[in-house]
Amino acid sequence: MSTGSYGQTTDPITLPRLQGSIELDGMPDETAWQKIDPLPMTMYLPESGQQPTEKSDIKVGYTDDYLYIGARLYDSEPSKIQTTGLSRDSGSPTDDWLAILLDTFNDNENMLGFYVTPGGALTDLTVFNDAQGDFPLNPSWNTFWDAETVQNGEGWFVEMRIPFSSLRYQSTESGTVTMGLIAHRWIARKSESSIFPAISNDWGWWGQHKPSLARKVQFTNLDQQRPFYVTPYLLGGFSQQHQLNDPETAYYRDDEFTYDAGLDVKYGLTSNLTMDLTVNTDFAQVEADNQQVNLTRFSLFFPEKRKFFQERASLFNFSFGGPNRLFYSRRIGINSGEEVRILGGARLVGQLGKWDLGLINMQTARQGPDIPSENFGVLRLRRKIFNKYSFLGTMFTSRIGDNGTYNYAYGLDGNIRINDDNYLTAIIAQTFENGNANNFASPGNSRVHLEWETRRIDRLGYSLSYSRSGAAYNPGIGFEVRENYSRLGNNIYYGWFSEKDSSPFVNQRLFLNGSIFFDNTDGSTQSASIGPRWNANWKNGNSINLGPSVSYENLSESFELFGRITIPKGGYRFYNFKGSFSTSEADLVTVKLNLGGGQFFDGYRGTGNLGVNWSLSPHFKLNPYYEINRVSFPDRDDHFTAHIGRIRLQYFFNTELSVSTFAQFSNAADAFISNFRLRYNPQEGNDLYIVYNENLNTNRFGYTPVKPLNNNRTILIKYTYTFGY
Incomplete structure (x- = not known):
C-alpha cells in the first residue's frame, strides 16, 4: 500500500491487513507496522490546510x-506534552490526544469516537446529527476496547485495539464493509489540531467530527x-431517610439495609443488530444532576446519563428543536427527580437492510399509591432517501399503567439536503391518551415542525423555523416545554474567517436572533424576543459572545419563583x-464567565456564573462553579438572590483507580447535596463502585x-463483572 492510495478520490481506500502479530x-x-504507510495529516486548527508543526505517523490496519x-x-x-487525567472518560481539550472516529454504518450522520491521551486515559463517545449543533456528542456512551501509550524524549506513542465485536456495521455478502474514518491529533498547549482527511475548518471546531x-x-x-x-451486578449498602409522619407534626428516621442484584446482557443478533436485556436495572453509580435555577414558568430539562440508554441514542432522537422531543428516556425510571425501580426491559438497535431500527420496552414497578407499575415502549425506524445526506423516519411510543392509564404517540420526520449546505426538516406527530377525544383529523393533539x-x-x-403544538398534544414519554402554541423564529447570520497571520481571530459571526410564540386559542402573543449577537473565536482558543435583546x-x-415571589x-x-x-479549554486553568442583566417582568434581574477547570497535575482536577441570580421588584418591595455553588474534586491514582467528590449548594432548593465515588476499573466491564450520597436541609426552621x-x-457498594463469550 502506498501513500498515494490515500489521495483525494471518491473511491474508498482498502485498508491493509496486518501481516504479523x-x-x-x-x-x-x-x-507488521513497518509495511503500512502513515496517513497524510494536514492542519485543521488554527491554520486550516497548513503543515502541522509536529510530525505525526498514524497507521491503521486490521485483523479478523x-x-x-x-x-x-x-x-x-x-x-510540555499535556495529560491532566488518568481515569476512564476523563479526557478533555486540556489533554493532548489521538482520536479515531468511525462512521461504522457509513450513514454520513453518526460516528463512534475513540480517544487516548499520553497518560493512557481512554475516552469514547458518539457523534450525531453530522456534528451539527452546540454539542453534538454523547460522551456517556462506552464500549470495549483498549490502548497502551509510551512517552519518551521524542514524543508519545500509542497502540489502540478496537474489537470488531464492539462495532456495529453493515457488510455485503462477500464480507466487504465500508466505513467513514477520521483521524486527528490534538496538541493542547498549541491549540493545534491535525487531521486526516484534509477537511477545511469551514464548519468550526465540530468540522473535524463530521461523518x-x-x-x-x-x-x-x-x-x-x-x-x-x-x-451481573451485586449491590449492598445502608440508607437513612427522614419521613413526615401521618399527622404531619414531626419527622421520623427510617433506617434500611439495602442489598440487591441484577443482570445486563448484550447479544449481537448480527454484526449490525444488537439486543440489550436488563433485569432489575440499577443506576447507583450515576452522578447527581446539576442543580439549576429556574427563572421561567416552564419545566427544566436534564440530560440522560444512564448507560443502558446510550448505545446509538441518536437513533432515538426525534427532536422539534431545543429540548422538545417525542422521546425522552428520563421518563423511564425517574419520577419527579426520584428513582422508580425498573423491573427489566429490552433494547434492540441496528440496521435491517436499508432501515435503521431502534426498539425499547421497559417495565417499572409500582411505587406507593400514586405511581403505578408502567410499561414503556418505543419503536424507531429511519432510512436514507434521495441522497446520502437525507433521511425519512417514524417513531411510535406507548406508556401504559396498571391503573388503566395509557398514552400513545406516533411521528413522522424527514431531513432533506436540498443543495450544498441547505437542509429542510419536516416533522409531524400526534398523541392519544385516556380522557381525550383522540381524533386523528384534529390539530389539537398534533405537533408540527418545519425548519x-x-x-x-x-x-x-x-x-428559519415554524412550529405548532396543539392544546391536547402530550407525549407521555417525551418532553415539551410549552403547550398550545405556534412559533416562528431562529436566526440569520454572516460569518467570515480571518486572513492567515493577519488577525488573532480564527473566525467571527454576526447574528440576528428572533422568535415569537402565539397562543393557538386566541392568536395572542405569548412570548417574543429579538436581538443581535457577536461571536468570535481566537486562534489561542479563547471565545466570546455578546448581544442585547428586547423581549x-x-x-x-x-406564577411563582423559588416558591417565594409571585409574578402577576x-x-x-x-x-x-x-x-x-x-479561555481556551486547552489551558491547564480554564475559565468560563457568563454575565447578563436588565429588566425582568415588572422588575430587574442580574445574573452571573463563573466556572473554572483547574488541572493541577495528571492526578488531580478541581472544578469550582458559582452562580448568582438577583431578581428585584422595587414597586412591590420584593426581591430574592439565588445562589448555586458546585465543586468537583477528582483524584486519579492511576488509570484504574480514582476517587471523586461532587458537592452542591442551592439556597433556592434549600439543599446541600454531596456525592462521593470511588471507582476501581481494571478493565472495561469490570467495575467496583463505593458511593456515598447525602442531602442536607439548609433552611430547616423556615418550615413547620x-x-x-x-x-x-x-452508602452503597456496587460490583459488576462482564463475562464475554
Missing part, C-alpha cells in the same frame, strides 16, 4: 478480530461479529444584555414542622 505495548515497532491503530506522535518539546466529511475506507473478507456479554437551515459557519447563513412576555396567569399575570416588555467569555438537618443519606 502485534504486542499491545504502546510502541508500534513490530514488522481487531482494528489496530499505531501512532508515533513526535514532539519537539516533549516535556459526511470522513474518508471512506473498506475492509475485505470481514466476518460478522456477534458479541455476547453477560454483566430550513444552512450548515456552515462562513458567508451568509440562516435557520415580551404575556402571562395569562401568575399581564404583559411585560423588557430589555436585556448577555455576554460570555471562555422544623425539617431535620439530614434529609437522606446512603
Whole structure:
C-alpha cells in the first residue's frame, strides 16, 4: 500500500491487513507496522490546510478480530506534552490526544469516537446529527476496547485495539464493509489540531467530527461479529431517610439495609443488530444532576446519563428543536427527580437492510399509591432517501399503567439536503391518551415542525423555523416545554474567517436572533424576543459572545419563583444584555464567565456564573462553579438572590483507580447535596463502585414542622463483572 492510495478520490481506500502479530505495548515497532504507510495529516486548527508543526505517523490496519491503530506522535518539546487525567472518560481539550472516529454504518450522520491521551486515559463517545449543533456528542456512551501509550524524549506513542465485536456495521455478502474514518491529533498547549482527511475548518471546531466529511475506507473478507456479554451486578449498602409522619407534626428516621442484584446482557443478533436485556436495572453509580435555577414558568430539562440508554441514542432522537422531543428516556425510571425501580426491559438497535431500527420496552414497578407499575415502549425506524445526506423516519411510543392509564404517540420526520449546505426538516406527530377525544383529523393533539437551515459557519447563513403544538398534544414519554402554541423564529447570520497571520481571530459571526410564540386559542402573543449577537473565536482558543435583546412576555396567569415571589399575570416588555467569555479549554486553568442583566417582568434581574477547570497535575482536577441570580421588584418591595455553588474534586491514582467528590449548594432548593465515588476499573466491564450520597436541609426552621438537618443519606457498594463469550 502506498501513500498515494490515500489521495483525494471518491473511491474508498482498502485498508491493509496486518501481516504479523502485534504486542499491545504502546510502541508500534513490530514488522507488521513497518509495511503500512502513515496517513497524510494536514492542519485543521488554527491554520486550516497548513503543515502541522509536529510530525505525526498514524497507521491503521486490521485483523479478523481487531482494528489496530499505531501512532508515533513526535514532539519537539516533549516535556510540555499535556495529560491532566488518568481515569476512564476523563479526557478533555486540556489533554493532548489521538482520536479515531468511525462512521461504522457509513450513514454520513453518526460516528463512534475513540480517544487516548499520553497518560493512557481512554475516552469514547458518539457523534450525531453530522456534528451539527452546540454539542453534538454523547460522551456517556462506552464500549470495549483498549490502548497502551509510551512517552519518551521524542514524543508519545500509542497502540489502540478496537474489537470488531464492539462495532456495529453493515457488510455485503462477500464480507466487504465500508466505513467513514477520521483521524486527528490534538496538541493542547498549541491549540493545534491535525487531521486526516484534509477537511477545511469551514464548519468550526465540530468540522473535524463530521461523518459526511470522513474518508471512506473498506475492509475485505470481514466476518460478522456477534458479541455476547453477560454483566451481573451485586449491590449492598445502608440508607437513612427522614419521613413526615401521618399527622404531619414531626419527622421520623427510617433506617434500611439495602442489598440487591441484577443482570445486563448484550447479544449481537448480527454484526449490525444488537439486543440489550436488563433485569432489575440499577443506576447507583450515576452522578447527581446539576442543580439549576429556574427563572421561567416552564419545566427544566436534564440530560440522560444512564448507560443502558446510550448505545446509538441518536437513533432515538426525534427532536422539534431545543429540548422538545417525542422521546425522552428520563421518563423511564425517574419520577419527579426520584428513582422508580425498573423491573427489566429490552433494547434492540441496528440496521435491517436499508432501515435503521431502534426498539425499547421497559417495565417499572409500582411505587406507593400514586405511581403505578408502567410499561414503556418505543419503536424507531429511519432510512436514507434521495441522497446520502437525507433521511425519512417514524417513531411510535406507548406508556401504559396498571391503573388503566395509557398514552400513545406516533411521528413522522424527514431531513432533506436540498443543495450544498441547505437542509429542510419536516416533522409531524400526534398523541392519544385516556380522557381525550383522540381524533386523528384534529390539530389539537398534533405537533408540527418545519425548519430550513444552512450548515456552515462562513458567508451568509440562516435557520428559519415554524412550529405548532396543539392544546391536547402530550407525549407521555417525551418532553415539551410549552403547550398550545405556534412559533416562528431562529436566526440569520454572516460569518467570515480571518486572513492567515493577519488577525488573532480564527473566525467571527454576526447574528440576528428572533422568535415569537402565539397562543393557538386566541392568536395572542405569548412570548417574543429579538436581538443581535457577536461571536468570535481566537486562534489561542479563547471565545466570546455578546448581544442585547428586547423581549415580551404575556402571562395569562401568575406564577411563582423559588416558591417565594409571585409574578402577576399581564404583559411585560423588557430589555436585556448577555455576554460570555471562555479561555481556551486547552489551558491547564480554564475559565468560563457568563454575565447578563436588565429588566425582568415588572422588575430587574442580574445574573452571573463563573466556572473554572483547574488541572493541577495528571492526578488531580478541581472544578469550582458559582452562580448568582438577583431578581428585584422595587414597586412591590420584593426581591430574592439565588445562589448555586458546585465543586468537583477528582483524584486519579492511576488509570484504574480514582476517587471523586461532587458537592452542591442551592439556597433556592434549600439543599446541600454531596456525592462521593470511588471507582476501581481494571478493565472495561469490570467495575467496583463505593458511593456515598447525602442531602442536607439548609433552611430547616423556615418550615413547620422544623425539617431535620439530614434529609437522606446512603452508602452503597456496587460490583459488576462482564463475562464475554
